[in-house]
Amino acid sequence: MFQAVNSGELVEQAGAAVQTQAEPASAFSQLMSRVSAGDFSGETWRLFWDSIGQPVLLAIVLIIAVLIVAKWASRVTRKVVNKAEVEETLARFLSNLVRYIVLIAGGVAILGTLGVETTSFAAVLAAVGFAIGMAMSGMLGNVASGVMLLFFRPFKVGDVVSAGGTTGKVFEIGLFTTTFDTPDNRRIIVPNNSIFGGTIENVSHHATRRVSIDVGTDYGADIDKAREIMLAAAKGTENVLGDPEPAVVLTGLGGSSIDWSVRVWVDAADYWGVMDALTRNVKVALDDAGIGIPFPQMDVHIDGKVAQG
Secondary structure (H helix, E strand, O other), X not given: OOOXXXXXXXHHHHHHHHHHHHHHHHHHHHHHXXXXXXXXXXXXXXXXXXXXXXXXXXXXXXXXXXXHHHHHHHHHHHHHHHHOOOOXXXXXXXXXXXXXXXXXXXXXXXXXXXXXXXHHHHHHHHHHHHHHHHHOHHHHHHHHHHHHHHHHOOOOOOOEEEEOOEEEEEEEEOOOEEEEEOOOOOEEEEEHHHHXXXXXXXXXXXXXXXEEEEEEEOOOOOHHHHHHHHHHHHHOOOOXXXXXXXXXXXXXXXXXXXXXXXXXXXXXXXXXXXXXXXHHHHHHHHHHOOOOOXXXXXXXXXXXXXXXX
16 A cells, blocks of 8 residues: 655655756856856856846746736726726726736746745735835725725715815815815815714705795794795795795794794705895895894893992
């Protein structure tokens, strides 16, 4: 069942293996010796080809092949993600990532064909990558948040968003930051980590919005009449939608006024214009009806006699 092996054969095989590993180094040493001695015979050129020319030519061929494969892999990845209708920024990132992975793997393989020990090189590369990752943890967090924003799409370019302590129209969604343009035409760049890690309000997500203005009327005014006047003013405001219908809601009895909320629905694009017009129309309608909007008032009672100066 077991086959006996001659110890002499084992020694001979081990010696052959060591000789095979030492052949490139031996050939290079012989080449250097011959060149130093001024020997440029055919044997010297054969040694040159075996120790330098052939490995370098093979490395050049492999470099060209790796570059072609990396470009092809990047192009295929780009086509696949485009068919999946992935965000353009993320598609570009993924295609570049595949390209760099192929280039790094090919570079390590080429070094191996040249006789360079790649195990220690890979370990050093991993250590460097870990150190860079620790130093750039915040940046990597922004990248991860940017990928999440691109995948889940809580908002898109052109939306009005309140996030990361900023309210404005989204100009660009990048891997590291998101760029906003504010209503007063300021450009603000916010790290993605601050956006995805907090509350996101997409103001312009829906096609319609509700405009609400708070109004206070005199306690002496008739409540039903005040409601009727403000409701008529709301319905007469331009660009107000009929469905849902405008509403005037009694919200409370304040310290110096009866408090109301006038509510209408509008197309999102008409929000600010309707708010301005509705505020004006309600004020004018109350003035025409003789219903005042009181200032805050305070009654002061003084006990005892007041000293005369």
